[in-house]
Amino acid sequence: MANEAAIINVVARTSLWLQPHRIVLILIALGLVLSAAFFMRWDWLPQYYEMGLIGIWRSLWILAVTCVLGFLLAVPLGLAQAAGSFWFAAPAKVFCTVIRGTPLLIQLWLLYYGLGSLFPQYPWIRESWMWPYLRQAWPYGVLALTLSFAGYEGEVMRGAFAGVPKGQLEAARAFGMSRWKAFRRIWLPQAIYRALPTLTGETVLQLKSTPLVATISVIDIFAVSSKVRQDTYLTYEPLLLLALIYMTITGILVFAFSRIEARIPNKIG
Amino acid sequence: MASTPCPTCPIFPRHVCRRRSRRRLASTSGATLIDALLSASAAGITELLSPYPPGWGGTLLVGLLHSIEIALGATCLGLLIGTGGAYGKLYGGPVVRDLLAVYTTIVRAVPELVLILLLYYAGTDLINQALTAMGYQRVDVSGLAAGIAVLGFVQGAYSTEVIRGAILAIPQGQIEAARAYGMSPGLMLRRITLPSMLPFAIPGLANLWLIATKDTALLAVVGFYELALATRQAAGVTKAYFTFFFAAGVLYLLLSLFSNLVIGRVETWSRRGMPSLKEAR
Numbered sequence: 001m002a003n004e005a006a007i008i009n010v011v012a013r014t015s016l017w018l019q020p021h022r023i024v025l026i027l028i029a030l031g032l033v034l035s036a037a038f039f040m041r042w043d044w045l046p047q048y049y050e051m052g053l054i055g056i057w058r059s060l061w062i063l064a065v066t067c068v069l070g071f072l073l074a075v076p077l078g079l080a081q082a083a084g085s086f087w088f089a090a091p092a093k094v095f096c097t098v099i100r101g102t103p104l105l106i107q108l109w110l111l112y113y114g115l116g117s118l119f120p121q122y123p124w125i126r127e128s129w130m131w132p133y134l135r136q137a138w139p140y141g142v143l144a145l146t147l148s149f150a151g152y153e154g155e156v157m158r159g160a161f162a163g164v165p166k167g168q169l170e171a172a173r174a175f176g177m178s179r180w181k182a183f184r185r186i187w188l189p190q191a192i193y194r195a196l197p198t199l200t201g202e203t204v205l206q207l208k209s210t211p212l213v214a215t216i217s218v219i220d221i222f223a224v225s226s227k228v229r230q231d232t233y234l235t236y237e238p239l240l241l242l243a244l245i246y247m248t249i250t251g252i253l254v255f256a257f258s259r260i261e262a263r264i265p266n267k268i269g
Numbered sequence: 270m271a272s273t274p275c276p277t278c279p280i281f282p283r284h285v286c287r288r289r290s291r292r293r294l295a296s297t298s299g300a301t302l303i304d305a306l307l308s309a310s311a312a313g314i315t316e317l318l319s320p321y322p323p324g325w326g327g328t329l330l331v332g333l334l335h336s337i338e339i340a341l342g343a344t345c346l347g348l349l350i351g352t353g354g355a356y357g358k359l360y361g362g363p364v365v366r367d368l369l370a371v372y373t374t375i376v377r378a379v380p381e382l383v384l385i386l387l388l389y390y391a392g393t394d395l396i397n398q399a400l401t402a403m404g405y406q407r408v409d410v411s412g413l414a415a416g417i418a419v420l421g422f423v424q425g426a427y428s429t430e431v432i433r434g435a436i437l438a439i440p441q442g443q444i445e446a447a448r449a450y451g452m453s454p455g456l457m458l459r460r461i462t463l464p465s466m467l468p469f470a471i472p473g474l475a476n477l478w479l480i481a482t483k484d485t486a487l488l489a490v491v492g493f494y495e496l497a498l499a500t501r502q503a504a505g506v507t508k509a510y511f512t513f514f515f516a517a518g519v520l521y522l523l524l525s526l527f528s529n530l531v532i533g534r535v536e537t538w539s540r541r542g543m544p545s546l547k548e549a550r
Contacts, residue, residue, distance in 0.1 A: 101525035103486035114511035208380040250378040
Protein backbone atom coordinates (compact mmCIF):
# COMPACT_ATOMS: atom_id res chain seq x y z
CA MET A 1 0.00 0.00 0.00
CA ALA A 2 2.63 2.49 1.11
CA ASN A 3 4.73 1.46 -1.85
CA GLU A 4 1.90 2.12 -4.30
CA ALA A 5 1.20 5.49 -2.76
CA ALA A 6 4.84 6.41 -3.09
CA ILE A 7 4.83 5.42 -6.78
CA ILE A 8 1.66 7.42 -7.43
CA ASN A 9 3.23 10.36 -5.65
CA VAL A 10 6.35 10.16 -7.83
CA VAL A 11 4.30 9.87 -11.02
CA ALA A 12 2.17 12.85 -10.03
CA ARG A 13 5.24 14.94 -9.30
CA THR A 14 6.86 13.97 -12.61
CA SER A 15 3.76 14.83 -14.59
CA LEU A 16 3.58 18.18 -12.81
CA TRP A 17 7.20 18.85 -13.67
CA LEU A 18 7.08 17.50 -17.21
CA GLN A 19 4.79 20.07 -18.81
CA PRO A 20 4.51 20.37 -22.62
CA HIS A 21 6.80 23.41 -22.89
CA ARG A 22 9.45 21.61 -20.85
CA ILE A 23 9.39 18.68 -23.27
CA VAL A 24 10.02 21.13 -26.12
CA LEU A 25 12.85 22.80 -24.18
CA ILE A 26 14.43 19.43 -23.38
CA LEU A 27 14.22 18.44 -27.07
CA ILE A 28 15.91 21.72 -28.05
CA ALA A 29 18.64 21.11 -25.46
CA LEU A 30 19.11 17.56 -26.75
CA GLY A 31 19.38 18.92 -30.27
CA LEU A 32 22.05 21.40 -29.17
CA VAL A 33 24.03 18.66 -27.40
CA LEU A 34 23.77 16.31 -30.39
CA SER A 35 24.81 19.00 -32.87
CA ALA A 36 27.74 19.84 -30.60
CA ALA A 37 28.69 16.16 -30.53
CA PHE A 38 28.48 15.73 -34.32
CA PHE A 39 29.60 19.07 -35.74
CA MET A 40 32.41 19.91 -33.31
CA ARG A 41 35.79 18.23 -33.20
CA TRP A 42 36.23 15.66 -30.46
CA ASP A 43 38.96 13.50 -32.00
CA TRP A 44 41.48 14.81 -29.43
CA LEU A 45 39.57 13.14 -26.60
CA PRO A 46 41.27 9.69 -26.60
CA GLN A 47 44.71 11.27 -26.55
CA TYR A 48 44.01 13.51 -23.54
CA TYR A 49 41.59 11.21 -21.76
CA GLU A 50 44.07 9.94 -19.17
CA MET A 51 45.55 13.38 -18.55
CA GLY A 52 42.03 14.71 -17.99
CA LEU A 53 41.23 12.02 -15.43
CA ILE A 54 44.43 12.83 -13.52
CA GLY A 55 43.49 16.51 -13.70
CA ILE A 56 39.99 15.88 -12.31
CA TRP A 57 41.47 13.73 -9.55
CA ARG A 58 43.93 16.49 -8.64
CA SER A 59 41.19 19.15 -8.58
CA LEU A 60 39.01 17.01 -6.33
CA TRP A 61 41.93 16.20 -4.08
CA ILE A 62 42.83 19.88 -3.68
CA LEU A 63 39.16 20.67 -3.00
CA ALA A 64 38.86 17.99 -0.30
CA VAL A 65 42.13 18.79 1.47
CA THR A 66 41.63 22.56 1.48
CA CYS A 67 38.01 22.29 2.65
CA VAL A 68 38.86 19.97 5.55
CA LEU A 69 41.95 21.92 6.65
CA GLY A 70 40.18 25.23 6.14
CA PHE A 71 37.22 24.12 8.23
CA LEU A 72 39.52 22.91 11.04
CA LEU A 73 41.10 26.37 10.99
CA ALA A 74 37.70 28.10 10.79
CA VAL A 75 36.44 26.58 14.06
CA PRO A 76 39.01 28.34 16.29
CA LEU A 77 38.68 31.50 14.16
CA GLY A 78 34.93 31.56 14.66
CA LEU A 79 35.17 30.67 18.33
CA ALA A 80 37.75 33.40 18.97
CA GLN A 81 35.48 35.99 17.37
CA ALA A 82 32.29 34.78 19.05
CA ALA A 83 33.54 34.14 22.58
CA GLY A 84 37.20 35.12 22.82
CA SER A 85 38.67 38.06 24.67
CA PHE A 86 39.87 41.07 22.70
CA TRP A 87 43.35 39.65 22.22
CA PHE A 88 41.94 36.55 20.53
CA ALA A 89 39.00 38.19 18.74
CA ALA A 90 40.89 41.08 17.14
CA PRO A 91 43.53 39.04 15.24
CA ALA A 92 40.87 36.59 14.07
CA LYS A 93 38.72 39.47 12.87
CA VAL A 94 41.67 41.08 11.06
CA PHE A 95 42.55 37.76 9.42
CA CYS A 96 39.00 37.23 8.16
CA THR A 97 38.73 40.83 6.89
CA VAL A 98 42.04 40.65 5.03
CA ILE A 99 41.25 37.29 3.43
CA ARG A 100 37.74 38.37 2.45
CA GLY A 101 38.88 41.80 1.25
CA THR A 102 41.52 40.71 -1.25
CA PRO A 103 41.18 38.54 -4.37
CA LEU A 104 42.27 34.94 -4.04
CA LEU A 105 44.39 35.33 -7.16
CA ILE A 106 46.49 38.02 -5.45
CA GLN A 107 46.84 35.90 -2.29
CA LEU A 108 47.95 32.96 -4.40
CA TRP A 109 50.48 34.98 -6.35
CA LEU A 110 51.72 36.70 -3.19
CA LEU A 111 52.41 33.31 -1.63
CA TYR A 112 53.85 31.60 -4.70
CA TYR A 113 55.81 34.34 -6.43
CA GLY A 114 56.29 36.62 -3.41
CA LEU A 115 57.13 34.24 -0.56
CA GLY A 116 58.60 31.77 -3.02
CA SER A 117 61.15 34.35 -4.12
CA LEU A 118 62.02 35.30 -0.52
CA PHE A 119 62.63 31.79 0.83
CA PRO A 120 65.82 30.95 -1.08
CA GLN A 121 67.64 33.84 0.59
CA TYR A 122 67.75 31.93 3.84
CA PRO A 123 70.22 29.04 3.87
CA TRP A 124 68.54 27.34 6.83
CA ILE A 125 65.33 27.02 4.80
CA ARG A 126 67.20 25.56 1.87
CA GLU A 127 68.85 23.02 4.15
CA SER A 128 65.68 22.03 6.01
CA TRP A 129 63.47 19.05 5.21
CA MET A 130 60.76 21.36 3.90
CA TRP A 131 62.82 22.59 0.97
CA PRO A 132 61.86 19.85 -1.55
CA TYR A 133 58.21 20.76 -0.90
CA LEU A 134 58.75 24.51 -0.98
CA ARG A 135 60.24 24.21 -4.45
CA GLN A 136 57.01 22.79 -5.82
CA ALA A 137 53.89 24.75 -6.66
CA TRP A 138 51.12 22.71 -5.04
CA PRO A 139 51.92 23.51 -1.36
CA TYR A 140 51.41 27.20 -2.12
CA GLY A 141 48.14 26.46 -3.89
CA VAL A 142 46.87 24.31 -1.01
CA LEU A 143 47.97 26.90 1.56
CA ALA A 144 46.29 29.80 -0.26
CA LEU A 145 43.03 27.91 -0.81
CA THR A 146 43.01 26.68 2.80
CA LEU A 147 43.51 30.18 4.20
CA SER A 148 40.82 31.53 1.88
CA PHE A 149 38.30 28.88 2.94
CA ALA A 150 39.18 29.45 6.61
CA GLY A 151 38.66 33.20 6.22
CA TYR A 152 35.20 32.90 4.67
CA GLU A 153 34.08 29.98 6.82
CA GLY A 154 35.50 31.59 9.99
CA GLU A 155 33.00 34.40 9.58
CA VAL A 156 30.19 31.87 9.09
CA MET A 157 31.27 29.90 12.16
CA ARG A 158 31.33 33.10 14.23
CA GLY A 159 27.66 33.60 13.45
CA ALA A 160 26.93 29.93 14.06
CA PHE A 161 28.67 29.87 17.45
CA ALA A 162 26.97 33.11 18.48
CA GLY A 163 23.60 31.73 17.37
CA VAL A 164 23.55 28.75 19.73
CA PRO A 165 21.18 29.71 22.56
CA LYS A 166 22.82 30.46 25.91
CA GLY A 167 20.36 28.17 27.69
CA GLN A 168 21.81 25.14 25.93
CA LEU A 169 25.30 25.90 27.24
CA GLU A 170 24.00 26.73 30.73
CA ALA A 171 22.10 23.44 30.78
CA ALA A 172 25.24 21.58 29.78
CA ARG A 173 27.18 23.23 32.60
CA ALA A 174 24.34 22.46 35.02
CA PHE A 175 24.64 18.79 34.05
CA GLY A 176 28.19 18.99 35.34
CA MET A 177 29.89 18.83 31.95
CA SER A 178 33.35 20.32 31.85
CA ARG A 179 33.85 23.30 29.54
CA TRP A 180 35.60 21.13 26.96
CA LYS A 181 32.91 18.46 27.10
CA ALA A 182 30.14 21.04 26.76
CA PHE A 183 31.95 22.48 23.77
CA ARG A 184 32.46 19.08 22.18
CA ARG A 185 28.98 17.71 22.82
CA ILE A 186 26.72 20.77 22.67
CA TRP A 187 28.26 23.92 21.30
CA LEU A 188 30.25 22.61 18.31
CA PRO A 189 27.62 20.18 16.94
CA GLN A 190 24.85 22.78 17.11
CA ALA A 191 27.06 25.40 15.50
CA ILE A 192 27.92 22.98 12.69
CA TYR A 193 24.22 22.17 12.13
CA ARG A 194 23.59 25.89 11.79
CA ALA A 195 26.53 26.42 9.45
CA LEU A 196 25.77 23.43 7.23
CA PRO A 197 23.54 25.14 4.61
CA THR A 198 26.19 27.85 4.12
CA LEU A 199 28.88 25.17 4.10
CA THR A 200 27.34 23.74 0.91
CA GLY A 201 27.59 27.10 -0.80
CA GLU A 202 31.12 27.69 0.46
CA THR A 203 32.26 24.27 -0.79
CA VAL A 204 30.83 24.97 -4.24
CA LEU A 205 32.57 28.37 -4.21
CA GLN A 206 35.78 26.61 -3.21
CA LEU A 207 35.40 24.20 -6.13
CA LYS A 208 34.99 27.22 -8.37
CA SER A 209 38.24 28.71 -7.01
CA THR A 210 40.35 25.60 -7.60
CA PRO A 211 41.08 26.43 -11.28
CA LEU A 212 43.12 29.40 -10.03
CA VAL A 213 45.93 27.03 -9.01
CA ALA A 214 46.49 26.46 -12.73
CA THR A 215 47.99 29.98 -12.84
CA ILE A 216 50.83 28.83 -10.60
CA SER A 217 51.56 25.77 -12.74
CA VAL A 218 49.65 23.12 -10.77
CA ILE A 219 48.21 20.81 -13.43
CA ASP A 220 44.55 20.45 -12.49
CA ILE A 221 41.66 19.89 -14.90
CA PHE A 222 41.66 23.56 -15.93
CA ALA A 223 45.36 23.39 -16.85
CA VAL A 224 44.69 20.22 -18.86
CA SER A 225 41.99 22.01 -20.87
CA SER A 226 44.36 24.94 -21.45
CA LYS A 227 46.96 22.51 -22.72
CA VAL A 228 44.42 20.94 -25.09
CA ARG A 229 43.54 24.40 -26.37
CA GLN A 230 47.20 25.22 -26.96
CA ASP A 231 47.96 21.92 -28.68
CA THR A 232 44.90 21.63 -30.93
CA TYR A 233 44.02 25.32 -31.51
CA LEU A 234 40.40 24.52 -30.61
CA THR A 235 38.61 27.24 -28.65
CA TYR A 236 35.22 25.97 -27.64
CA GLU A 237 35.34 22.20 -27.34
CA PRO A 238 37.74 21.91 -24.36
CA LEU A 239 36.07 24.82 -22.56
CA LEU A 240 32.56 23.40 -23.04
CA LEU A 241 33.66 20.00 -21.77
CA LEU A 242 35.39 21.71 -18.84
CA ALA A 243 32.20 23.61 -17.97
CA LEU A 244 30.27 20.33 -18.15
CA ILE A 245 32.76 18.63 -15.81
CA TYR A 246 32.51 21.43 -13.25
CA MET A 247 28.71 21.40 -13.45
CA THR A 248 28.69 17.66 -12.84
CA ILE A 249 30.97 17.98 -9.81
CA THR A 250 28.84 20.83 -8.45
CA GLY A 251 25.70 18.73 -8.91
CA ILE A 252 27.24 15.79 -7.05
CA LEU A 253 28.43 18.06 -4.22
CA VAL A 254 25.04 19.72 -3.81
CA PHE A 255 23.29 16.34 -3.84
CA ALA A 256 25.71 14.88 -1.26
CA PHE A 257 25.31 17.86 1.06
CA SER A 258 21.51 17.77 0.78
CA ARG A 259 21.64 14.12 1.87
CA ILE A 260 23.80 15.04 4.87
CA GLU A 261 21.51 17.95 5.73
CA ALA A 262 18.46 15.67 5.59
CA ARG A 263 20.03 13.43 8.26
CA ILE A 264 20.33 16.27 10.72
CA PRO A 265 17.46 17.09 13.10
CA ASN A 266 15.98 20.32 11.83
CA LYS A 267 14.61 21.60 15.11
CA ILE A 268 17.43 23.73 16.39
CA GLY A 269 17.53 25.96 19.43
CA MET B 270 60.66 37.71 -17.99
CA ALA B 271 63.26 35.38 -19.36
CA SER B 272 61.75 32.49 -21.26
CA THR B 273 64.78 30.48 -22.28
CA PRO B 274 64.05 26.76 -21.86
CA CYS B 275 65.25 25.15 -18.69
CA PRO B 276 66.13 21.45 -18.39
CA THR B 277 64.24 20.93 -15.14
CA CYS B 278 60.89 22.24 -16.30
CA PRO B 279 60.36 22.93 -19.99
CA ILE B 280 56.68 23.82 -19.90
CA PHE B 281 56.49 26.83 -17.68
CA PRO B 282 58.88 29.67 -18.37
CA ARG B 283 57.65 31.44 -15.26
CA HIS B 284 58.94 28.64 -13.16
CA VAL B 285 62.29 28.74 -14.88
CA CYS B 286 62.65 32.36 -14.08
CA ARG B 287 62.02 31.78 -10.39
CA ARG B 288 64.39 28.87 -10.08
CA ARG B 289 67.08 30.91 -11.79
CA SER B 290 66.68 33.80 -9.45
CA ARG B 291 66.94 31.34 -6.59
CA ARG B 292 70.19 30.00 -7.94
CA ARG B 293 71.58 33.45 -8.38
CA LEU B 294 70.59 34.40 -4.87
CA ALA B 295 72.01 31.19 -3.52
CA SER B 296 75.45 32.01 -4.86
CA THR B 297 75.93 34.95 -2.50
CA SER B 298 76.15 34.11 1.16
CA GLY B 299 73.04 34.59 3.25
CA ALA B 300 74.29 37.10 5.79
CA THR B 301 75.61 39.64 3.32
CA LEU B 302 72.44 39.33 1.31
CA ILE B 303 70.21 40.05 4.27
CA ASP B 304 72.36 43.04 5.14
CA ALA B 305 72.11 44.29 1.59
CA LEU B 306 68.35 43.75 1.58
CA LEU B 307 67.86 45.52 4.88
CA SER B 308 69.85 48.56 3.81
CA ALA B 309 68.18 48.61 0.41
CA SER B 310 64.67 47.74 1.51
CA ALA B 311 63.31 50.95 3.01
CA ALA B 312 64.65 53.24 0.29
CA GLY B 313 64.18 50.60 -2.41
CA ILE B 314 60.53 49.91 -1.68
CA THR B 315 59.50 53.57 -1.68
CA GLU B 316 61.41 54.00 -4.92
CA LEU B 317 59.72 50.95 -6.48
CA LEU B 318 56.27 52.09 -5.42
CA SER B 319 56.66 55.80 -6.17
CA PRO B 320 53.95 57.00 -8.55
CA TYR B 321 56.42 58.60 -11.01
CA PRO B 322 58.05 56.68 -13.88
CA PRO B 323 61.11 55.06 -12.32
CA GLY B 324 58.70 53.66 -9.71
CA TRP B 325 55.74 51.47 -10.61
CA GLY B 326 53.13 53.03 -8.28
CA GLY B 327 51.53 54.90 -11.17
CA THR B 328 51.07 51.69 -13.15
CA LEU B 329 49.40 50.09 -10.15
CA LEU B 330 47.05 53.04 -9.63
CA VAL B 331 46.04 53.06 -13.30
CA GLY B 332 45.39 49.34 -12.96
CA LEU B 333 43.26 49.96 -9.88
CA LEU B 334 41.29 52.58 -11.80
CA HIS B 335 40.63 50.08 -14.59
CA SER B 336 39.55 47.49 -12.01
CA ILE B 337 37.11 49.94 -10.45
CA GLU B 338 35.74 50.90 -13.88
CA ILE B 339 35.18 47.27 -14.82
CA ALA B 340 33.61 46.45 -11.44
CA LEU B 341 31.28 49.47 -11.61
CA GLY B 342 30.21 48.68 -15.16
CA ALA B 343 29.75 44.99 -14.40
CA THR B 344 27.67 45.70 -11.28
CA CYS B 345 25.42 48.13 -13.17
CA LEU B 346 24.95 45.68 -16.04
CA GLY B 347 24.37 42.91 -13.49
CA LEU B 348 21.72 45.01 -11.73
CA LEU B 349 19.89 45.59 -15.02
CA ILE B 350 20.00 41.89 -15.92
CA GLY B 351 19.11 41.01 -12.33
CA THR B 352 16.04 43.25 -12.18
CA GLY B 353 14.82 41.93 -15.52
CA GLY B 354 15.63 38.37 -14.50
CA ALA B 355 13.85 38.68 -11.16
CA TYR B 356 10.74 40.08 -12.86
CA GLY B 357 10.91 37.29 -15.41
CA LYS B 358 11.27 34.64 -12.73
CA LEU B 359 8.40 36.06 -10.65
CA TYR B 360 5.91 37.23 -13.25
CA GLY B 361 7.12 35.70 -16.54
CA GLY B 362 5.57 32.88 -18.53
CA PRO B 363 6.62 29.26 -17.99
CA VAL B 364 9.21 29.28 -20.81
CA VAL B 365 10.86 32.49 -19.57
CA ARG B 366 11.00 31.08 -16.05
CA ASP B 367 12.64 27.85 -17.14
CA LEU B 368 15.18 29.62 -19.34
CA LEU B 369 16.09 31.96 -16.47
CA ALA B 370 16.43 28.99 -14.13
CA VAL B 371 18.84 27.38 -16.60
CA TYR B 372 20.82 30.66 -16.85
CA THR B 373 21.20 31.16 -13.10
CA THR B 374 21.97 27.49 -12.43
CA ILE B 375 24.67 27.21 -15.10
CA VAL B 376 26.36 30.49 -14.25
CA ARG B 377 26.44 29.66 -10.56
CA ALA B 378 27.79 26.14 -11.10
CA VAL B 379 30.68 26.90 -13.48
CA PRO B 380 33.87 28.65 -12.28
CA GLU B 381 34.09 32.34 -13.19
CA LEU B 382 37.44 31.74 -14.86
CA VAL B 383 35.92 29.22 -17.30
CA LEU B 384 32.89 31.45 -17.93
CA ILE B 385 35.11 34.45 -18.62
CA LEU B 386 37.12 32.50 -21.20
CA LEU B 387 34.02 31.01 -22.83
CA LEU B 388 32.01 34.24 -22.95
CA TYR B 389 34.98 36.28 -24.13
CA TYR B 390 35.75 34.01 -27.09
CA ALA B 391 32.11 33.26 -27.88
CA GLY B 392 31.07 36.92 -27.55
CA THR B 393 33.78 38.36 -29.78
CA ASP B 394 33.27 35.53 -32.28
CA LEU B 395 29.52 36.13 -32.46
CA ILE B 396 29.92 39.89 -32.89
CA ASN B 397 32.48 39.45 -35.66
CA GLN B 398 30.41 36.80 -37.43
CA ALA B 399 27.35 39.04 -37.29
CA LEU B 400 29.40 41.96 -38.63
CA THR B 401 30.89 39.96 -41.51
CA ALA B 402 27.45 38.55 -42.32
CA MET B 403 26.11 42.10 -42.63
CA GLY B 404 29.06 43.09 -44.75
CA TYR B 405 31.07 45.12 -42.22
CA GLN B 406 34.73 44.77 -41.23
CA ARG B 407 35.78 42.67 -38.24
CA VAL B 408 36.40 44.70 -35.12
CA ASP B 409 38.60 44.26 -32.06
CA VAL B 410 36.36 44.40 -29.01
CA SER B 411 37.92 46.72 -26.42
CA GLY B 412 39.14 45.03 -23.25
CA LEU B 413 37.06 47.29 -21.02
CA ALA B 414 33.78 46.62 -22.85
CA ALA B 415 34.42 42.89 -23.04
CA GLY B 416 35.38 42.72 -19.35
CA ILE B 417 32.25 44.62 -18.32
CA ALA B 418 30.02 42.46 -20.53
CA VAL B 419 31.49 39.18 -19.31
CA LEU B 420 31.51 40.02 -15.60
CA GLY B 421 28.09 41.70 -15.93
CA PHE B 422 26.63 38.50 -17.36
CA VAL B 423 28.01 36.53 -14.40
CA GLN B 424 26.85 39.15 -11.89
CA GLY B 425 23.41 39.16 -13.49
CA ALA B 426 22.78 35.56 -12.45
CA TYR B 427 23.63 36.24 -8.82
CA SER B 428 21.72 39.53 -8.63
CA THR B 429 18.66 37.87 -10.20
CA GLU B 430 18.47 35.62 -7.15
CA VAL B 431 19.14 38.46 -4.68
CA ILE B 432 16.51 40.77 -6.20
CA ARG B 433 13.97 37.96 -6.55
CA GLY B 434 14.31 37.22 -2.85
CA ALA B 435 14.05 40.91 -1.98
CA ILE B 436 10.88 41.39 -4.05
CA LEU B 437 9.35 38.37 -2.34
CA ALA B 438 10.15 39.93 1.04
CA ILE B 439 8.03 43.04 0.33
CA PRO B 440 4.81 42.87 2.34
CA GLN B 441 2.11 41.81 -0.15
CA GLY B 442 -0.26 44.57 1.06
CA GLN B 443 1.99 47.30 -0.37
CA ILE B 444 1.75 45.87 -3.88
CA GLU B 445 -1.99 45.32 -3.55
CA ALA B 446 -2.42 48.90 -2.34
CA ALA B 447 -0.47 50.17 -5.36
CA ARG B 448 -2.71 48.14 -7.68
CA ALA B 449 -5.78 49.46 -5.88
CA TYR B 450 -4.57 53.02 -6.55
CA GLY B 451 -4.58 52.11 -10.25
CA MET B 452 -0.82 52.37 -10.77
CA SER B 453 0.54 51.01 -14.04
CA PRO B 454 3.18 48.25 -13.71
CA GLY B 455 6.00 50.68 -14.66
CA LEU B 456 4.93 53.26 -12.10
CA MET B 457 4.51 50.56 -9.47
CA LEU B 458 8.04 49.29 -10.18
CA ARG B 459 9.48 52.79 -9.84
CA ARG B 460 7.50 54.02 -6.85
CA ILE B 461 6.77 50.92 -4.80
CA THR B 462 8.66 47.75 -5.70
CA LEU B 463 12.18 49.13 -6.19
CA PRO B 464 12.26 51.44 -3.13
CA SER B 465 10.68 48.95 -0.73
CA MET B 466 12.81 46.10 -2.08
CA LEU B 467 16.06 48.01 -1.48
CA PRO B 468 16.55 47.40 2.25
CA PHE B 469 16.15 43.66 1.67
CA ALA B 470 18.38 43.63 -1.39
CA ILE B 471 21.22 45.87 -0.26
CA PRO B 472 23.15 43.37 1.90
CA GLY B 473 23.14 40.86 -0.95
CA LEU B 474 23.94 43.45 -3.61
CA ALA B 475 26.75 44.88 -1.47
CA ASN B 476 28.22 41.39 -1.26
CA LEU B 477 27.97 41.14 -5.04
CA TRP B 478 29.81 44.45 -5.45
CA LEU B 479 32.64 43.16 -3.24
CA ILE B 480 32.73 39.95 -5.29
CA ALA B 481 32.80 42.01 -8.50
CA THR B 482 35.81 44.06 -7.35
CA LYS B 483 37.64 40.85 -6.53
CA ASP B 484 36.55 39.05 -9.71
CA THR B 485 38.14 41.76 -11.84
CA ALA B 486 41.46 40.16 -10.85
CA LEU B 487 40.42 37.05 -12.80
CA LEU B 488 40.38 39.10 -16.00
CA ALA B 489 44.18 39.25 -15.70
CA VAL B 490 44.27 35.60 -16.75
CA VAL B 491 42.59 36.51 -20.06
CA GLY B 492 44.95 39.46 -20.49
CA PHE B 493 42.75 42.48 -19.66
CA TYR B 494 44.78 45.33 -18.25
CA GLU B 495 43.74 45.85 -14.63
CA LEU B 496 45.34 45.87 -11.19
CA ALA B 497 46.37 42.20 -11.04
CA LEU B 498 47.96 42.25 -14.49
CA ALA B 499 49.64 45.62 -13.85
CA THR B 500 51.07 44.20 -10.63
CA ARG B 501 52.30 41.14 -12.41
CA GLN B 502 54.03 43.26 -15.03
CA ALA B 503 55.67 45.46 -12.43
CA ALA B 504 56.75 42.44 -10.39
CA GLY B 505 58.06 40.64 -13.45
CA VAL B 506 60.19 43.57 -14.56
CA THR B 507 61.60 44.50 -11.16
CA LYS B 508 61.69 40.97 -9.68
CA ALA B 509 60.28 42.47 -6.45
CA TYR B 510 57.42 39.95 -6.41
CA PHE B 511 56.60 40.17 -2.71
CA THR B 512 56.55 43.97 -2.58
CA PHE B 513 54.24 44.37 -5.55
CA PHE B 514 51.76 41.62 -4.78
CA PHE B 515 51.62 42.87 -1.20
CA ALA B 516 50.98 46.41 -2.45
CA ALA B 517 48.22 45.16 -4.75
CA GLY B 518 46.67 43.26 -1.84
CA VAL B 519 46.68 46.46 0.22
CA LEU B 520 45.03 48.39 -2.63
CA TYR B 521 42.28 45.76 -2.98
CA LEU B 522 41.80 45.71 0.79
CA LEU B 523 41.50 49.51 0.93
CA LEU B 524 38.92 49.35 -1.87
CA SER B 525 36.93 46.73 0.09
CA LEU B 526 37.11 48.66 3.37
CA PHE B 527 36.09 51.92 1.65
CA SER B 528 33.21 50.11 -0.06
CA ASN B 529 32.13 48.73 3.32
CA LEU B 530 31.98 52.26 4.72
CA VAL B 531 29.87 53.52 1.83
CA ILE B 532 27.66 50.43 1.94
CA GLY B 533 26.97 51.02 5.64
CA ARG B 534 25.81 54.56 4.84
CA VAL B 535 23.63 53.40 1.94
CA GLU B 536 22.09 50.68 4.09
CA THR B 537 21.03 53.06 6.84
CA TRP B 538 19.69 55.41 4.16
CA SER B 539 17.65 52.68 2.51
CA ARG B 540 16.27 51.54 5.86
CA ARG B 541 15.16 55.05 6.89
CA GLY B 542 11.74 54.97 8.47
CA MET B 543 12.03 51.26 9.24
CA PRO B 544 12.81 49.83 12.68
CA SER B 545 16.57 49.37 13.15
CA LEU B 546 17.95 45.86 12.84
CA LYS B 547 18.56 45.54 16.57
CA GLU B 548 15.00 46.54 17.47
CA ALA B 549 13.54 44.29 14.77
CA ARG B 550 15.14 41.26 16.40
